[in-house]
Amino acid sequence: MSKPSRAVRGSRTGRPIMALLDLLGRRWALRILWELREGPLPFTELQHRCDQMSPSTLSQRLTDLTEANLLEPTADGAHRATRQANQLGELLMPLDAWSKKWAKSL
């Protein structure tokens, strides 16, 4: 039991978008969703794909995202995006193309 894991900021304000922007604004949250867009991954594999992010933060973020119904555990102990999260993932796809144009301007 147990996470201190603060509630999603703004989640009670009637402005879900604010809660979402807060959740996605936690470090590695977007990256984790991105890496899980094509299927579930076990803990260590996910960590490797996220530039070896620290296991403590990964664990915390998995908790956050799972509590937010964006991730769920698979039968074999891996982590999978929920149906909802997959829809969100679809919305994020265009960021890839955009980021390439953006990179040229840096």
Place this chain on the structure above:
Amino acid sequence: MSKPSRAVRGSRTGRPIMALLDLLGRRWALRILWELREGPLPFTELQHRCDQMSPSTLSQRLTDLTEANLLEPTADGAHRATRQANQLGELLMPLDAWSKKWAKSL
């Protein structure tokens, strides 16, 4: 002058999307872009719209986003999304609708 403001993580990996996810994963970054989607805002007004976020973090984040060519100062000293950032903003619009469905599941 100048900011320590760490480089965008992954910006040298040839994977712009990773750099982008890192930048947007800094606290308040997404929210700031969201609030500026309909036009420039002066510092204090922006702070108020972002739940009174601390001015020090706001200042840092404005620096980050400006260095990333997502924001630019206006002639009268406010902050405005660049053309690029506005395109990004368009991509984020659907998140609003998605978040409303998501909120029901919490």
Place this chain on the structure above:
DNA sequence: GATTCCACTACGATTTCCGAAGCGCAAGGG
């Protein structure tokens, strides 16, 4: 020339994040 307002900056307190080490369990080897 004093006051107000605004855009920040300074800086100590607090929270988050990092990363090396360890724990508990399950599978495999000898």
Place this chain on the structure above:
DNA sequence: CCCTTGCGCTTCGGAAATCGTAGTGGAATC
């Protein structure tokens, strides 16, 4: 049976990011 290995985390001390109150400096107003 041990013993080792691998995996999914958890612990915990230190580093870094964020917060929040209190300025600072400049421009406009009184």
